Each structure stands twice: as structure tokens, then as C-alpha cells.
Amino acid sequence: MRSNSMTSGKPRLAYIGVGLMGGPMAARLAGLGYKLRVFDADAGRQAAAMASGAVGAASPKDCVEDADLVLLNLPSQAAVETVVFGQAGLSDALLSPQIVVDFSTVSPDFCRSIGWRVQAATGCEWIDAPVSGGPSAAGEGTLTIMAGGSDWAIARIRSLIQDIGRQFTHVGQTGMGSVAKMIAQLVVGTNYAVLAEAVRLAEAAGMDAALLPECVKYGHADGVLMQQLYPRIAAHDFAPRAYARQLLKDLDMVQELARSSGTATPMSGQAAQLFDLLIAAGHGDIDGTGIYRLYEGAPSHLTAIGESARA
Structure with a gap:
């Protein structure tokens, strides 16, 4: 001893x-x-x-x-x-x-x-x-x-x-801390995708995307991620605080936990598909905010994912 x-x-x-x-x-x-x-x-x-x-x-x-x-x-x-x-x-x-x-x-x-x-x-x-x-x-x-x-x-x-x-x-x-973290990462990982989508839609519709956190403050769409994460996406700030490849790893583990627990997590599955595309494009070492890059140009591949989710 x-x-x-x-x-x-x-x-x-x-x-x-x-x-x-x-x-x-x-x-x-x-x-x-x-x-x-x-x-x-x-x-x-x-x-x-x-x-x-x-x-x-x-x-x-x-x-x-x-x-x-x-x-x-x-x-x-x-x-x-x-x-x-x-x-x-x-x-x-x-x-x-x-x-x-x-x-x-x-x-x-x-x-x-x-x-x-x-x-x-x-x-x-x-x-x-x-x-x-x-x-x-x-x-x-x-x-x-x-x-x-x-x-x-x-x-x-x-x-x-x-x-x-x-x-x-x-x-x-032992193990239950990681269960909690997997569920937290489900929430965080899907929000990266949702907030990137919100930024791009605001830009495409002609709005100053940076104003959205002010617009929704104290409303149902407000929260820590809206006030802290969304502005970095709107500023196209992809300097790594959490690597995109690590977020994909976490979302994959969320899917494993869901399967072993006998439940389904389709939203995090869709987010994982998006991060998979981001990393396949060579962006694994940027921040998770870099998922916005999938929305640049004419993202027909994202339209296909959205349509397959509703099929």
C-alpha cells in the first residue's frame, strides 16, 4: 500500500x-x-x-x-x-x-x-x-x-x-458518469447542426444572422448554446474548442448506447451523418462549429439527408 x-x-x-x-x-x-x-x-x-x-x-x-x-x-x-x-x-x-x-x-x-x-x-x-x-x-x-x-x-x-x-x-x-455525458453529447451534437442550419437560413433569407441571439433572448429558443455557440457559427469562427472528429466519435457512442439500451436516437443519428460528411471533406480538426461549411454553396447533399429523414 x-x-x-x-x-x-x-x-x-x-x-x-x-x-x-x-x-x-x-x-x-x-x-x-x-x-x-x-x-x-x-x-x-x-x-x-x-x-x-x-x-x-x-x-x-x-x-x-x-x-x-x-x-x-x-x-x-x-x-x-x-x-x-x-x-x-x-x-x-x-x-x-x-x-x-x-x-x-x-x-x-x-x-x-x-x-x-x-x-x-x-x-x-x-x-x-x-x-x-x-x-x-x-x-x-x-x-x-x-x-x-x-x-x-x-x-x-x-x-x-x-x-x-x-x-x-x-x-x-462507475459508468454512469459516462451515461450522463453521452446524453449531454446527444443534446450538444444535435444543437451544433441545428444552430448551423439556423445561421445559414438567416443568411439566405437576407437577415443579419448575428442578430438572432438578441432576437430570441428570454424566449423559448434562448439558451447557453444560442448565446455562446451560435455567435461563433455566425462569425464563421471554426478555431477548435472541440474537434469535429471528437464530436462524431461521441455521437457514434450515443448510437451504441441507444442500441444497447433498446431505444432509438434518430436526431443524433442525423447529426452524426452530417459530421461524417464534414470529416470526409477533410475538416476533422476544426471546431464543431465548422459543420456550417456543409451549408456553403448549393448543399444538395443536405437536402437529400432531410428528405430521407421524412421518407
Whole structure:
């Protein structure tokens, strides 16, 4: 059993994956005085985290030395699998009572499976804690966090969560945080498509599209996405806050969850088709707002999707 510092002060942290979201989250934690070791497969990202006050590590295994909490923020299930069970992975070094907190967006079934495997191999508990809010909220400590894990493990991370999020919900056991995130991504992913469609229709009808958030403020069409996301689409701002390819990955996982749950999600299925077209056109690394690009010109391919949905 590895000793820990959690009863006497801030927990010591290992942070693996310091990219678009993990980078600002790690920088915030370092700025708040947490002792932080970081690893990223991209040397440039790791160097940026080190410049913010973290200590670099040579591998995931090396990263967890003396850590109380092991934080993951990775782009895919394959990346999580590699970090945990690959060469020089976490499973070679984890010891109870360390806790793994995975901020990645992955499927509920994957969370349950890898959580069980980690606990069986190391005795360490696994919390799935996907986040929402984007890079700016990550840096400001105002993320929305939904978590699955045991009551004991959740109690041990609450002080950390208070430093990175303003809204936290313990949804249930391991995997249930990811269920909540899948449903949230259904709402977000379909809204990217709907808001892009609204921008293009306003433009095509001769309206100043940028005025719509003011027009609908306090009405039924108002909301955070209308006030924060729509203006970026109207400004044709496609700088990545959330990669389009990641949104497609999430929408595909929504479809998997729907199938395994015995229900249907046709709206998110249509949104996934649109993001599939966007990525096939070579736009996977722009922001999800870039779905607007499908509407440029004479988008007969979109008319076909709309007609097939009503057939």
C-alpha cells in the first residue's frame, strides 16, 4: 500500500493527457499549488504543461510515482487502453489506495470494463468523470463534471473537483458518469447542426444572422448554446474548442448506447451523418462549429439527408 498526502493537504497528482482540455486543467491545478507530474505522448504538449509548473514524466508508469490521484484526459478509448495496459502503462505501477479519475469521453461499457480490470489487477478504484464546458472553462475552473464511482472514491476527490468545476453531480456507480455525458453529447451534437442550419437560413433569407441571439433572448429558443455557440457559427469562427472528429466519435457512442439500451436516437443519428460528411471533406480538426461549411454553396447533399429523414 502506498502512503498518501490526502489527509494532510492537497493530493499529489499524476496527469496524463494534457491537450485541448487536459492542458488548461493541468495548468490551473499547478497554479493552485498542486504537486503535479504530467505525461503526454505529444512532447510539445507535455513541455507546455511543464512550463505551467508541472514536472514531466517519461511514461505513464513513471508519472504515477507518489501520486494520490491519477487523472486521465485522453482522446479515445484506444488511448485510455494503451495508457493503462500498454508498455510502461499505469497497471505496472498503480497501488491502492490510489484512485484513477478519467475525464475522457468514452463509452459506459468501456468505463465499467476497464474499471473492473484495473481494480482486479491493482486494487485501485476507477472514477469516470467526463467534463463539459470547453477549454476556457477548463482554465477558469468552471467545468461541469458528471461522475460515476463508489461513494468512498467520490468523497476522496471532492476537494479536487471544487478546484476545477462549478457543477458536480455524482450520478451513480462507475459508468454512469459516462451515461450522463453521452446524453449531454446527444443534446450538444444535435444543437451544433441545428444552430448551423439556423445561421445559414438567416443568411439566405437576407437577415443579419448575428442578430438572432438578441432576437430570441428570454424566449423559448434562448439558451447557453444560442448565446455562446451560435455567435461563433455566425462569425464563421471554426478555431477548435472541440474537434469535429471528437464530436462524431461521441455521437457514434450515443448510437451504441441507444442500441444497447433498446431505444432509438434518430436526431443524433442525423447529426452524426452530417459530421461524417464534414470529416470526409477533410475538416476533422476544426471546431464543431465548422459543420456550417456543409451549408456553403448549393448543399444538395443536405437536402437529400432531410428528405430521407421524412421518407
